Amino acid sequence: MKKRLLSLLVCLGLMAGCSAAEPQEAPSEPQPEKKIQIGLSFDSFVIERWQRDRDAFVARARELGAEVNVQNANGDVEEQIAQIEYLIEKDMDVIVIVAVDSQRLADTVKQAKREGIRVIAYDRLIRDAGVDLYISFDNERIGEMMGESIVANTPEDGKVFMMCGSPEDNNVSLVEKGFHSVVDRTDLEIVETAYADNWLAEIGFTTIGDYLDSGGELDAVMCGNDDIASQVIRALSERRLAGEVCVVGQDADLGGCQRIVEGTQTMTVYKSIEKLAMRAAENAVALARDGEIKTGGTYFDGTQEVPYIGLEPIAVTASNMQVIIDDGYHLEEDIYLNVNRAGVP
Ligand code: BGC
Secondary structure (H helix, E strand, C coil): CHHHHHHHHHHHHHHHHHCCCCCCCCCCCCCCCCCEEEEEEECCCCCCHHHHHHHHHHHHHHHCCEEEEEEECCCCHHHHHHHHHHHHHCCCCEEEECCCCCCCCHHHHHHHHHCCCEEEEECCCCCCCCCCEEEEECHHHHHHHHHHHHHHHCCCCCEEEEEECCCCCHHHHHHHHHHHHHHCCCCCEEEEEEECHHHCCHHHHHHHHHHHHCCCCCCEEEECCHHHHHHHHHHHHHCCCCCCCEEECCCCCHHHHHHHHHCCCCEEEECCHHHHHHHHHHHHHHHHCCCCCCCCEEEECCCCEEEEEEECCEEECHHHCHHHHHCCCCCHHHHCCCCCHHHCC
């Protein structure tokens, strides 16, 4: 009975709601399209390049009409997971991630995908997560370039130390793989392989210092990046060995380029951050619009093939430093701050 009364009341209410006598609401103004929301989660900003990545990405995304929410995990994977969860709650259209740890984000990424959010692994692969796009430089090629430079600048049976980056970063094993593919075919001896946890460059300083102080000999050091190279060269220079040992890195940090023209570092690998960040931003916006993304192929993430864009790195030594200047990456006067360019071979 109660039920019947209730439905009668509901019906009357509905009828009243539809009655022609009721004043009609004015047709609403067309709403401005909701801006695309992109979450951008960084490992940290300690290394010089990442601020460039952020600035170029944000600028391009804004140009394309998106808003970007930038998060910084300060090298802490738990913090990064919490930040990605926050971005999921905020209902981003796309989340772009520079993974602190390539193995430990799969569940969080899958959670985002269940919520209909598209995910891009930026610069570093996120393993077993089925991301919508992995965009990076060809990291194996970077390792090969480091190997080629050491082969060309070290005695045939020279001793090589591998001072790699964070073991949690998938790029590190790729660079190692590329490096071995070149060096293992030669008579060079790899005397030791060490890792800088969390990419802490100071580990390079103590590791190489300890190795030398315990009587270890060295002809070359392969460094995970230029930041590590700066500390390795500091350890060498305290022992009057800077310039005597071949040191290679990557990133074309300003300090790295300066050391190259000054003669304490042999080469760096230049990666055009602007190209990477802009391609990533354009693809993020395309994914948010459910548009097509154009990739060169796919990459196996440990479980499945994911769409992949791999950009080409460039090996830079004192003789082709002009590449960096022409690309507007650093100013000539900054690179040659402490040396006369005419005197650099
Ligand atoms: C990047 C390098 C960078 C390093 C430390 C790596 O994944 O490829 O360019 O120097 O992380 O941040």
